Amino acid sequence: MADTPDTEYPSPLRRLGTRLKQKLPGNGNGGRPRSLRYAHLIGWGKYLPEKVLTNAEIAQIVGTSDEWIVARTGIRERRIAAEHESTATMALSAAREALETADLNPADLDLIIVATASPDHIFPATACLVQDTLGAVNAGAFDLSAACTGWIYGLSLAAQAIATGSLDHALVIGAETMSRMVNWEDRETCILFGDGAGAVVLGPSRKPGGVLSSVLGADGSGGDMLSVPAGGSRMPASPETVSNHLHTIHMDGRKVFRFATRVIRQAAIEAVEKAGLTMDDIALLIPHQANSRIIQSAARGLKLPAERIFVNLDRYGNTSAASIPIALCEALEEGRVEPGDRLVTVGFGAGLTWGAAVIEWMAKPPLERPWRSRLRSVLYALAGVRSRLRRWWRQLETWLFRPPAARP
Ligand code: COA
Numbered sequence: 001m002a003d004t005p006d007t008e009y010p011s012p013l014r015r016l017g018t019r020l021k022q023k024l025p026g027n028g029n030g031g032r033p034r035s036l037r038y039a040h041l042i043g044w045g046k047y048l049p050e051k052v053l054t055n056a057e058i059a060q061i062v063g064t065s066d067e068w069i070v071a072r073t074g075i076r077e078r079r080i081a082a083e084h085e086s087t088a089t090m091a092l093s094a095a096r097e098a099l100e101t102a103d104l105n106p107a108d109l110d111l112i113i114v115a116t117a118s119p120d121h122i123f124p125a126t127a128c129l130v131q132d133t134l135g136a137v138n139a140g141a142f143d144l145s146a147a148c149t150g151w152i153y154g155l156s157l158a159a160q161a162i163a164t165g166s167l168d169h170a171l172v173i174g175a176e177t178m179s180r181m182v183n184w185e186d187r188e189t190c191i192l193f194g195d196g197a198g199a200v201v202l203g204p205s206r207k208p209g210g211v212l213s214s215v216l217g218a219d220g221s222g223g224d225m226l227s228v229p230a231g232g233s234r235m236p237a238s239p240e241t242v243s244n245h246l247h248t249i250h251m252d253g254r255k256v257f258r259f260a261t262r263v264i265r266q267a268a269i270e271a272v273e274k275a276g277l278t279m280d281d282i283a284l285l286i287p288h289q290a291n292s293r294i295i296q297s298a299a300r301g302l303k304l305p306a307e308r309i310f311v312n313l314d315r316y317g318n319t320s321a322a323s324i325p326i327a328l329c330e331a332l333e334e335g336r337v338e339p340g341d342r343l344v345t346v347g348f349g350a351g352l353t354w355g356a357a358v359i360e361w362m363a364k365p366p367l368e369r370p371w372r373s374r375l376r377s378v379l380y381a382l383a384g385v386r387s388r389l390r391r392w393w394r395q396l397e398t399w400l401f402r403p404p405a406a407r408p
Pocket of ligand 1: 072073214318
């Protein structure tokens, strides 16, 4: 387990006891907080596809150059999902890593949120595919559509649900296969995006810390600035929508740029003030990785030096909802986050949406527990068997118990 002091992650027996107690009449929290609880980040994980697509390679597809892309965006390369990969498979890999660092079994999860703008399907939710493959049999699951801000929205909702006592453990994933959403003939958008997934596990603690505050915002009047026009109920798929590339990302880059520079600064300041802190208390800003010029402009506005801002977009481009959790994982791997540090995560995206969250990092590096990892591998294998058995049983049920024929 990520060795968080005083986290009160109960043993399986205690958890069972708590679950049973909550089911007794007169128990549970009756809609009120049981007591003051804090939502801590106790696990984290990321997944990036192997295939690297460099600017030079993109320059062979559209009229652009490595120099132009680096100068205007800061991006040098991005990752592209393999044919057999999708948002759900990448989300699953990040989720397993996050459960590993949290030393938590999938059945302990109460909620799975997948923030994504590129789900496997309109429905079923990608979160349900992840829930099934993980074997998270006690979890509710849904997708969250707030584009690049989605992971912050998910973090905020999950943290509040944990703080009020309505659930204990939540998995919040940001996962995207943006390479399948861009028009590879549009040089203004195809240079920007990449694929990947990042995930965190949140759990309860009585010790102050974890998600200290969050602010969320939206302005639908700017919806047309960044959109995928077709494929929904307003413009269903047709040969025309496909040939006109209306299922791909359409963007007014300059307008989005202006919106982003304004809103990052504003959201970060609001979240920090809401947490009762000042920018001087913040060890690291982890912004949505869209464009290095946007990040630099926000840094100037927030008066933060470069060493207190995390940037990895040169290697991954804009992975939309996945960008902040991936960056958080890399910041941890690089030793840029220490227990007790306060971080600000801040995002913006289509909708328009924006949001920021202040996190007090309480988790210590995870301990190696090989036998527990092996147990989880067995649980994942069993989840596959369980899923297949349930499908067969459903098939058998429809065959055995045919509904009575309608009477004339
Ligand atoms: N390679 C070469 N030239 C390009 C190009 C590319 N990939 N994309 C655009 N251009 C050209 C334009 O056609 C334009 O040419 P013109 O002056 O002859 O008309 C010129 O470069 C300047 O275009 P402009 O739109 O002013 O560039 P910019 O400095 O605003 O950079 C973006 C364009 C897209 C990189 C920038 O606007 C941006 O990053 N916006 C935010 C996008 C974003 O973050 N979206 C996701 C939000 S979650």
